[in-house]
Amino acid sequence: MSQSKDFLRTIVEEDLKSGKYKEVVTRFPPEPNGFPHIGHAKSIFINFGIASDYNGHCNLRMDDTNPTTEDTIYVEALKDAVKWLGFDWGDAVYFTSDYFSKIYDYAIQLIKMDKAYVDSLTEDEIREYRGTVTESGKRSKFAQRSIEENLDLFERMKKGEFKDGEHVLRAKIDMSAANMKMRDPLLYRIRHAHHFRAGDEWSIYPMYDFAHCLSDYIEGVSHSICTLEFENNRDIYNWVLDTLGLELPRPYQHEFARLGINYTVMSKRKLLELVENGQVSGWDDPRLPTIAGYRRRGYTPESILNFCDQIGVAKANSMVDVAQLEFCIRDDLNTKVPRVLAVLDPLKVTIENYEGHEEIDAPYYPHDVPKEGSRKLPFSKNIYIERDDFKENPPKGYFRLTPEQPVRLRHGYIITCKEVIKDAGGNICEIKAEYHPDSKSGSDSSGIKVKSAIQWVSAKEAKRVEVRLYDRLFSCEAPEGIQDLNPDSLHVIKNALIEPAVILDKPDERFQFERQGYFYADPIDYTDEKPVFNKIVGLKDSWGKKTKADKPTPEPKAQAKKVQVDGEVVAMTEAEQALFNKYTARSISIEIANTLARDENLSSFYEETLSVLNSPVSLANIVVNEVARELKQTQASELKFSADQIAELVKMVDDETISSKIAKEVFEEMVKSGENPKKIVEDKGLVQISDPSKISPIIDEIIAKNPDNVAKFKAGNTKLLGFFVGQVLKATGGKANPTVVNQLVAESLK
RNA sequence: UGGGGUAUCGCCAAGCGGUAAGGCAGUAGCUUUUGGUGCUACCAUUCGGGGGUUCGAAUCCCUCUACCCCAUCCA
Numbered sequence: 122m123s124q125s126k127d128f129l130r131t132i133v134e135e136d137l138k139s140g141k142y143k144e145v146v147t148r149f150p151p152e153p154n155g156f157p158h159i160g161h162a163k164s165i166f167i168n169f170g171i172a173s174d175y176n177g178h179c180n181l182r183m184d185d186t187n188p189t190t191e192d193t194i195y196v197e198a199l200k201d202a203v204k205w206l207g208f209d210w211g212d213a214v215y216f217t218s219d220y221f222s223k224i225y226d227y228a229i230q231l232i233k234m235d236k237a238y239v240d241s242l243t244e245d246e247i248r249e250y251r252g253t254v255t256e257s258g259k260r261s262k263f264a265q266r267s268i269e270e271n272l273d274l275f276e277r278m279k280k281g282e283f284k285d286g287e288h289v290l291r292a293k294i295d296m297s298a299a300n301m302k303m304r305d306p307l308l309y310r311i312r313h314a315h316h317f318r319a320g321d322e323w324s325i326y327p328m329y330d331f332a333h334c335l336s337d338y339i340e341g342v343s344h345s346i347c348t349l350e351f352e353n354n355r356d357i358y359n360w361v362l363d364t365l366g367l368e369l370p371r372p373y374q375h376e377f378a379r380l381g382i383n384y385t386v387m388s389k390r391k392l393l394e395l396v397e398n399g400q401v402s403g404w405d406d407p408r409l410p411t412i413a414g415y416r417r418r419g420y421t422p423e424s425i426l427n428f429c430d431q432i433g434v435a436k437a438n439s440m441v442d443v444a445q446l447e448f449c450i451r452d453d454l455n456t457k458v459p460r461v462l463a464v465l466d467p468l469k470v471t472i473e474n475y476e477g478h479e480e481i482d483a484p485y486y487p488h489d490v491p492k493e494g495s496r497k498l499p500f501s502k503n504i505y506i507e508r509d510d511f512k513e514n515p516p517k518g519y520f521r522l523t524p525e526q527p528v529r530l531r532h533g534y535i536i537t538c539k540e541v542i543k544d545a546g547g548n549i550c551e552i553k554a555e556y557h558p559d560s561k562s563g564s565d566s567s568g569i570k571v572k573s574a575i576q577w578v579s580a581k582e583a584k585r586v587e588v589r590l591y592d593r594l595f596s597c598e599a600p601e602g603i604q605d606l607n608p609d610s611l612h613v614i615k616n617a618l619i620e621p622a623v624i625l626d627k628p629d630e631r632f633q634f635e636r637q638g639y640f641y642a643d644p645i646d647y648t649d650e651k652p653v654f655n656k657i658v659g660l661k662d663s664w665g666k667k668t669k670a671d672k673p674t675p676e677p678k679a680q681a682k683k684v685q686v687d688g689e690v691v692a693m694t695e696a697e698q699a700l701f702n703k704y705t706a707r708s709i710s711i712e713i714a715n716t717l718a719r720d721e722n723l724s725s726f727y728e729e730t731l732s733v734l735n736s737p738v739s740l741a742n743i744v745v746n747e748v749a750r751e752l753k754q755t756q757a758s759e760l761k762f763s764a765d766q767i768a769e770l771v772k773m774v775d776d777e778t779i780s781s782k783i784a785k786e787v788f789e790e791m792v793k794s795g796e797n798p799k800k801i802v803e804d805k806g807l808v809q810i811s812d813p814s815k816i817s818p819i820i821d822e823i824i825a826k827n828p829d830n831v832a833k834f835k836a837g838n839t840k841l842l843g844f845f846v847g848q849v850l851k852a853t854g855g856k857a858n859p860t861v862v863n864q865l866v867a868e869s870l871k
Numbered sequence: 872u873g874g875g876g877u878a879u880c881g882c883c884a885a886g887c888g889g890u891a892a893g894g895c896a897g898u899a900g901c902u903u904u905u906g907g908u909g910c911u912a913c914c915a916u917u918c919g920g921g922g923g924u925u926c927g928a929a930u931c932c933c934u935c936u937a938c939c940c941c942a943u944c945c946a
Contacts, residue, residue, distance in 0.1 A: 154945090445896085858926090
């Protein structure tokens with residue numbers, strides 16, 4: 122788990138501490154209309170993770186309010202995904218459809234409160250009446266229906282007396298709300314459709330905005346965590362729960378940024394499109410970011426979980442680099458998986474001076490993986506190596522086999538190239554080589570130095586396998602659609618060769634094919650007769666990177682710093698201008714005068730303080746910088762502190778009774794308690810310490826405690842002055858006069 | 872254009888007035904019979920821009936800019 126906690130956990134902790142909830146209850150509430158992807162994994166990780174961190178629990182709930190898109194195969198996929206990731210949802214999976222009758226009752230209640238009405242506008246009319254982001258909407262004439270009529274109509278909607286679209290139930294909120302979502306949102310629509318679970322019992326179905334908050338409430342959820350696009354829906358969430366006057370505790374919604382990964386798409390719509398158009402083999406295509414896809418590809422749940430942990434949770438929209446995910450799977454598999462030898466693109470090598478046959482004992486794990494196990498590696502005159510591991514004209518820095526450079530066969534002997542055989546087209550088709558009998562791995566006395574050891578297989582014993590190599594599905598970082606598909610995302614090698622132990626002994630399902638990557642025995646297509654391996658991820662390849670980078674090196678790096686154009690500032694009204702002039706005449710800075718003049722609340726508050734204390738500049742500063750913050754959230758009349766008190770506070774700063782730092786602290790206290798500043802200062806003993814003889818000993822102590830930083834400071838890191846000042850202030854509870862401290866510290870450190 | 876959000880290294884991301892965490896990526900070196908792993912070092916004088924308040928600002932105030940979400944009888 123990460124060391125610093127995220128904003129959600131911070132909220133949860135505060136709520137627990139304040140006693141808002143006795144227990145944390147979260148939920149993972151997908152709509153069963155598609156296969157879950159790694160974005161769902163993030164949500165699962167957050168919801169189940171928070172629940173377990175705080176000894177609460179997390180419900181798995183299918184949000185099945187739309188019968189036309191949902192299906193039971195998706196609920197199975199969702200359950201599989203959660204289970205595979207290792208989370209436990211307890212006794213039962215919950216379904217919103219189980220709450221349909223309760224939700225219906227709540228709707229009745231709303232109608233009876235005259236907070237909901239049956240609207241009979243057409244779909245187009247509803248849209249039209251809603252208005253736009255800049256124009257307010259207008260309410261339907263049907264909103265005036267009587268409670269009785271609404272009750273009657275709604276019941277008949279339920280009974281199925283009307284056709285789809287004839288009526289809807291809407292909340293009566295505000296058709297001119299700035300938040301579009303609050304313009305009388307729909308609560309229920311008529312849908313004569315078969316529900317995969319509720320069957321044909323209902324002909325009306327609740328909308329997300331009505332069902333979700335109530336389902337959360339019914340289940341006793343404390344923290345309803347969803348993604349950012351629901352921010353606007355939070356107002357409805359609260360409206361429904363508050364209007365119904367539900368008993369506390371009730372849930373609150375919190376939003377985080379959904380996961381984006383480059384070179385892939387994450388929206389259900391786009392994923393579905395790929396599946397339906399046959400661009401991929403199915404929801405579990407190993408190139409897809411679905412859980413089923415990663416699973417089939419060979420990713421482990423641990424790697425996905427670790428990825429979710431590494432990327433964190435925040436509210437900033439972001440696009441995570443796939444490299445982060447790839448790191449997680451490599452990191453996990455590195456310590457778990459046996460290493461074997463496989464040749465994907467075979468080149469025949471005949472070792473002319475070797476006769477007979479032998480079996481080399483080779484460990485499955487490298488020296489740095491503390492696991493036991495080994496297998497026999499058959500060796501003979503005829504072997505295959507990777508075509509890439511021989512170069513007739515090697516580039517600089519090439520470590521593998523060349524006509525001049527010998528190479529070691531991993532776990533075996535060193536060989537030297539004697540002759541290169543080519544076909545009619547000039548392609549290399551065979552290498553004639555010699556081996557060095559005294560160079561066997563583990564008992565090498567040949568004294569030959571090689572630069573690398575390469576994988577190989579014995580021709581006779583090697584098994585033929587199919588290997589599927591996957592590349593990113595899309596060729597650009599932020600793909601829009603199928604036009605961005607990478608045409609080479611799948612490369613199938615039908616005749617790769619692998620050492621026999623992998624097939625015969627089956628030491629694992631996942632392997633590292635040495636020097637190539639991690640591979641997974643395909644869980645569906647693999648048979649003993651026709652083994653199939655999926656490439657999970659390649660090894661980090663600093664050589665491949667280097668050779669690739671060597672070609673297109675020149676890259677225009679220096680890009681000019683973007684100039685930012687400033688927008689136009691709204692002009693002041695005449696009255697504001699007059700005020701502004703008055704303020705600047707009192708030698709208030711332009712900036713402060715400007716904000717003061719433009720804000721009526723601030724200026725009137727300021728005038729009030731000024732009538733008590735004649736200190737125009739200090740007062741203006743504190744009003745604009747501190748009081749403004751409070752005035753933003755609270756009406757002037759409801760502020761706990763008064764203009765008089767602010768004046769009093771400023772007076773103490775002006776005559777140096779307290780420092781401005783302390784003034785802020787006192788102000789915070791005034792905001793909370795409305796206590797008199799003088800009294801706060803007295804009660805807490807906040808009077809400023811300016812006497813050097815009292816401060817110096819503290820400075821000496823701090824300096825003695827931080828020899829490293831003293832050295833750094835003396836070496837020229839002048840920023841550290843602030844560190845020492847901070848420490849001294851901390852030691853005195855903020856009471857030391859910072860100006861004096863600054864001087865004294867600077868002197869002491871000289 | 873109204874409302875709601877968000878901006879800290881190439882990519883994530885801590886930080887909540889007193890020394891700019893960490894991970895990924897990258898670079899260099901050491902180790903290595905995987906050009907893997909491991910280890911070491913380097914990698915933000917600066918936090919979207921500009922002002923202001925303060926002894927001191929990524930953090931507080933003002934302002935501008937950019938991006939995301941909202942006008943489905945989807946969720």
